[in-house]
Amino acid sequence: YPSLLNGLHERLINARDIAPSYDYIVVGGGQSGLVIGSRLSEDTSSTVLVVEYGYLDNNPSVLEPSSAVQYPSGDLYNLTSIANQGVYAAAVVGGGSTINGMMFNRGAAEDYDNWEALNNPGWGWDGILPYFKKSTTFTPPDEAVAKDFNITWDIDAAWGTDGPIHASYPSFYWPGAKIQLQAFKDIGIPYLNEGAAGEGSGVYWNPDAMTADKRQRSYARTGYYDPATSRTNFNLLTGYRVNEVEFDSNLHATGVTLQVRGGANGEGVTTVKANKEIILCAGWLHTPQVLQRSGVGPKAILDAAQVPVLVDLPGVGANFQDHAVAQMSYQYTTDVNPNPRGVRTNQTFQQWSNEQWLDRKGPRSIGVGNTLACVGLPHVDPTGYQAIVAKIKAQTAEYLPEIYTDVTKKGWLAQRDILAKNFAGNKSGVIEIPFSGQGNAAMSLEKPLSRGSVTLQPGDKYAEPALDYHLLANPADVDIMVSVFKFARTWYAAQTELTPQEQSPGASVTTDEALAKAIQQGMGPSTAHGCCTAAMMPRDIGGVVASDLTVYGVTGLSVGDISMMPLIPATHTCSTVYALAEKAADLIKARHK
Numbered sequence: 001y002p003s004l005l006n007g008l009h010e011r012l013i014n015a016r017d018i019a020p021s022y023d024y025i026v027v028g029g030g031q032s033g034l035v036i037g038s039r040l041s042e043d044t045s046s047t048v049l050v051v052e053y054g055y056l057d058n059n060p061s062v063l064e065p066s067s068a069v070q071y072p073s074g075d076l077y078n079l080t081s082i083a084n085q086g087v088y089a090a091a092v093v094g095g096g097s098t099i100n101g102m103m104f105n106r107g108a109a110e111d112y113d114n115w116e117a118l119n120n121p122g123w124g125w126d127g128i129l130p131y132f133k134k135s136t137t138f139t140p141p142d143e144a145v146a147k148d149f150n151i152t153w154d155i156d157a158a159w160g161t162d163g164p165i166h167a168s169y170p171s172f173y174w175p176g177a178k179i180q181l182q183a184f185k186d187i188g189i190p191y192l193n194e195g196a197a198g199e200g201s202g203v204y205w206n207p208d209a210m211t212a213d214k215r216q217r218s219y220a221r222t223g224y225y226d227p228a229t230s231r232t233n234f235n236l237l238t239g240y241r242v243n244e245v246e247f248d249s250n251l252h253a254t255g256v257t258l259q260v261r262g263g264a265n266g267e268g269v270t271t272v273k274a275n276k277e278i279i280l281c282a283g284w285l286h287t288p289q290v291l292q293r294s295g296v297g298p299k300a301i302l303d304a305a306q307v308p309v310l311v312d313l314p315g316v317g318a319n320f321q322d323h324a325v326a327q328m329s330y331q332y333t334t335d336v337n338p339n340p341r342g343v344r345t346n347q348t349f350q351q352w353s354n355e356q357w358l359d360r361k362g363p364r365s366i367g368v369g370n371t372l373a374c375v376g377l378p379h380v381d382p383t384g385y386q387a388i389v390a391k392i393k394a395q396t397a398e399y400l401p402e403i404y405t406d407v408t409k410k411g412w413l414a415q416r417d418i419l420a421k422n423f424a425g426n427k428s429g430v431i432e433i434p435f436s437g438q439g440n441a442a443m444s445l446e447k448p449l450s451r452g453s454v455t456l457q458p459g460d461k462y463a464e465p466a467l468d469y470h471l472l473a474n475p476a477d478v479d480i481m482v483s484v485f486k487f488a489r490t491w492y493a494a495q496t497e498l499t500p501q502e503q504s505p506g507a508s509v510t511t512d513e514a515l516a517k518a519i520q521q522g523m524g525p526s527t528a529h530g531c532c533t534a535a536m537m538p539r540d541i542g543g544v545v546a547s548d549l550t551v552y553g554v555t556g557l558s559v560g561d562i563s564m565m566p567l568i569p570a571t572h573t574c575s576t577v578y579a580l581a582e583k584a585a586d587l588i589k590a591r592h593k
């Protein structure tokens with residue numbers, strides 16, 4: 001490990017050694033930025049500079065599966081100035097992939113077909129599946145564990161066999177998960193043989209982003225940066241912030257201004273020129289911020305921050321989505337052994353767990369979890385879903401934040417029509433419930449109708465942006481969650497062997513009104529899946545990038561990160577970001593051939 005680290009550090013470029021110009025400048029060396037930087041530099045005649053605000057994380061603990069629940073603060077933006085609780089934005093080489101929960105699933109075909117339906121040819125399931133495959137190498141679970149837990153998979157339908165990111169399974173699961181999974185089947189939720197093959201509503205096993213030997217996190221740095229050791233045309237600068245994209249009088253992006261992290265605003269700013277293209281990969285929070293700071297964004301927001309308007313593009317920072325999450329908590333009064341509580345409360349069990357980990361076995365090999373149900377609305381609420389769909393269809397754009405203009409409202413209405421269709425069938429999920437033997441369930445709202453916004457602080461365009469989740473602003477989101485709580489109760493009731501007793505919100509909370517109140521009080525805004533703030537949609541309905549990912553109104557500038565998603569898919573977002581960044585790299589290469 002020390003020699004690997006030394007090698008990595010030697011490869012970083014110092015600010016004083018940066019060339020005056022590069023063919024490509026990638027803003028942000030997070031997850032997507034490393035994918036795109038790595039792929040573009042495969043052509044060794046092209047020069048690529050990746051500028052990353054964070055640093056390399058050299059702590060070996062970041063590689064261990066148990067790190068999946070730690071989220072080290074040094075690798076995150078300090079967002080204490082933002083009022084909402086639980087805002088996560090990575091600030092480290094590899095971005096979210098370096099610190100995330102390693103959960104490695106993907107949406108249903110319908111989730112990506114939704115993107116295509118917003119006038120984005122080539123971005124549906126058939127267009128993106130080859131990139132899911134290209135980015136992954138799949139390793140099946142150990143035979144004995146697979147047999148014991150009935151784990152199933154289908155490599156041909158879903159996975160790659162020589163991609164940079166490894167999808168593998170831990171060697172240990174809590175036995176309670178078997179009962180929980182069976183309970184989903186018992187209440188009529190289909191079991192999916194392979195969760196990553198595009199099928200909709202169902203319960204399934206999913207792998208982690210983890211090396212085949214189960215020892216380490218598999219992530220953008222190890223998959224896309226480390227192997228490119230010999231490429232002197234691929235430069236990574238860490239600890240620097242890109243301030244603005246610069247444009248010439250034809251609105252062609254010519255370069256970026258950057259300055260050292262922590263320096264006083266405006267001090268020691270340098271400019272690096274781009275010969276071919278600048279690709280924004282600064283994540284859902286900062287890609288719209290860099291655009292707005294550069295004069296590309298909603299006029300009212302730019303005016304308020306005294307940024308000269310180059311392109312009035314109302315969609316920049318609008319359309320913000322995340323998976324909000326509500327908790328239900330149960331106690332299993334006849335829990336099976338071993339169980340997750342044991343590892344926290346029983347010292348002998350803890351010791352056994354530590355010994356097992358020496359062989360990369362036992363509870364410490366588990367990340368966030370490997371079993372989940374992602375369920376469509378008719379499955380959640382067979383008798384009530386039609387009323388919810390009717391209510392959504394009758395909505396106008398009345399629940400959107402103030403930043404929304406007539407143009408961005410049109411975009412939401414187009415999305416509403418697509419979501420209303422989704423909600424009438426079981427081809428994709430509205431709710432995700434991961435489970436792995438524990439009594440509490442985190443239920444995330446996979447297809448929110450509420451929309452938030454990310455905007456420049458009027459008083460300081462370099463401060464962390466203003467963020468409004470607009471959590472549950474749309475009452476249909478609350479209706480769906482009320483149905484979900486009732487559905488979850490039927491699921492728990494089916495786990496008879498564990499004798500579940502509801503702790504929260506509590507068995508006495510029964511009416512729809514009382515459930516809605518509990519949801520509104522307890523729901524968190526984020527599962528760290530922020531997205532969609534520079535959406536790929538037609539410009540006249542609030543899009544920021546076209547389906548080739550180039551930014552409207554300018555040339556030489558594109559978006560290659562999670563901000564480009566028009567609608568959040570019903571899945572943890574990491575594997576989709578690999579796929580979309582792979583596709584982005586191909587699109588960029590093709591236009592500069």
Ligand SMILES: Cc1cc2nc3c(=O)[nH]c(=O)nc-3n(C[C@H](O)[C@H](O)[C@H](O)COP(=O)(O)OP(=O)(O)OC[C@H]3O[C@@H](n4cnc5c(N)ncnc54)[C@H](O)[C@@H]3O)c2cc1C
Nearest residue numbers: 028030031032053091095096100101102103242562572574
């Ligand atoms: C704590 C956490 C847990 C998660 N858990 C899971 C999970 O279990 N499974 C899953 O599938 N997904 C998970 N995710 C989500 C997933 O990791 C992200 O959606 C994905 O990594 C986003 O990739 P990105 O390239 O769009 O952005 P990022 O990976 O966030 O990259 C953006 C990068 O840009 C840099 N940057 C920003 N502004 C500038 C600037 N002005 N100049 C230079 N650099 C800049 C940042 O430092 C950052 O490194 C999690 C995310 C987090 C943060």
